Amino acid sequence: MIFSQSFILSTLMFVLLAASGIESSEQKENAQKDKPFSNPEKIKKKQVGKWEASKAMFLRSGKQPAVVINTKRTNYELSDGSEKFTTPVTAFTDSESGSVWAGREQVGYLEIENKILGFQIIENVIFWSESSLNHDPKSTSPDITNRFEKDVTGGSFYLDMDAANEEWTNLKDVIKNPEMCFRGSGGSTPIVTGFQWDKNLLKLRLIDQTKQYEATVWIDVKSRKAKKAEEKRTKLGEKIFQEKVEAARVRADKMAKEKNNQ
Numbered sequence: 001m002i003f004s005q006s007f008i009l010s011t012l013m014f015v016l017l018a019a020s021g022i023e024s025s026e027q028k029e030n031a032q033k034d035k036p037f038s039n040p041e042k043i044k045k046k047q048v049g050k051w052e053a054s055k056a057m058f059l060r061s062g063k064q065p066a067v068v069i070n071t072k073r074t075n076y077e078l079s080d081g082s083e084k085f086t087t088p089v090t091a092f093t094d095s096e097s098g099s100v101w102a103g104r105e106q107v108g109y110l111e112i113e114n115k116i117l118g119f120q121i122i123e124n125v126i127f128w129s130e131s132s133l134n135h136d137p138k139s140t141s142p143d144i145t146n147r148f149e150k151d152v153t154g155g156s157f158y159l160d161m162d163a164a165n166e167e168w169t170n171l172k173d174v175i176k177n178p179e180m181c182f183r184g185s186g187g188s189t190p191i192v193t194g195f196q197w198d199k200n201l202l203k204l205r206l207i208d209q210t211k212q213y214e215a216t217v218w219i220d221v222k223s224r225k226a227k228k229a230e231e232k233r234t235k236l237g238e239k240i241f242q243e244k245v246e247a248a249r250v251r252a253d254k255m256a257k258e259k260n261n262q
Contacts, residue, residue, distance in 0.1 A: 040156075040158050040159055043155045043157075043158050044079055044080070044154045045077065045152075045154035045157055046076065047075075047076055047077075047149065048074070048075040048076060048077050048086055050074060051073065051074045051145050052072065052074065053070065053072065054071045054072065054090065056068070056090060056092065056106075056108070057107075057109065057192070057194075057195070058109045059109070059195055059196060059197065060094065060097065061097070061114075062197070064196045066194060066195050066196060069094075071090050071091065071092040071101075072091045072144075073090050073091075074089055074145075075088050075089065076157070078154055078158055079154075087104055087105075087161070088104070088105040089103065089104060089105060090102075090103070090106070091103075091145050092144065094111065094116070097111060099111055099115065099116050100116065100133055100134065101116040102131055102133040102144050102145070102147065103118065103129060103132040103157070103161075104129060106120050106129060107119060107120045107121060107192050110195070115134060116131050117129070118130070118131070123182070123189055124170060124172045124175070124181035126219070127167065128168065129160070129163070129167070130160070132148065132157055167224060169226050170226065171190075171226060173225070174226045174228055174229035175229050175231065177215070179208055179213050180208045180213055180215050188209050190208055191207050192204065201218040202221050203216060203217075203218055204218075207234065211236050212236055212240060213232075213237055215230065216230045217229045
């Protein structure tokens with residue numbers, strides 16, 4: 001799926017400090033000090049634009065595999081009077097279980113323990129988030145978008161997003177190919193191509209930005225630990241690799257002939 005530039009930029013802005021903070025407690029402390037807002041109680045949220053129809057990848061509890069569902073999407077601006085930023089928000093109710101998601105837009109969503117868990121990937125790190133709202137059969141507002149507007153304050157929404165920085169999975173634990181997540185000095189975020197349950201583990205399929213490498217990762221969602229990975233070249237990657245091998249063979253033959261003719 002393709003996500004908007006605003007989603008990518010706001011995601012990078014909010015979690016980049018936390019991602020770098022994974023490496024040491026000192027960096028993590030500094031990241032906490034450098035958050036966009038220091039006082040959540042002063043944060044106000046304001047809807048920017050209308051709710052529009054969108055799509056999302058959703059994995060139901062006990063069902064295979066993840067399916068594309070209809071959602072609603074808009075942008076919200078968070079401000080404390082001096083600082084502000086805008087982030088995309090997604091909302092939906094699962095037609096089968098009644099589980100709901102209303103919160104920051106994610107790459108994928110999965111149902112676990114009667115709740116919906118969202119995730120997004122930045123370079124080699126998976127960040128996990130919970131919905132800002134849960135299913136409430138007694139709610140007087142059945143429209144999840146109205147509930148998000150009325151029941152979720154700017155401060156609570158900000159704290160929900162900040163909590164995602166504390167729940168993460170390090171793909172470096174199992175993915176060894178640097179081309180998958182670590183290309184260049186700035187890193188490279190892999191693309192999610194699908195996910196499903198494999199017994200009690202989440203089976204996540206990834207492809208790198210060049211479409212030359214792919215990996216399947218098994219994750220224990222409860223502990224947030226990556227358990228194992230299988231990596232290989234894609235068909236495109238194998239084609240490019242064989243072309244390089246052939247080009248190297250031709251060069252070697254040419255050099256050998258030139259040497260023999262001297």
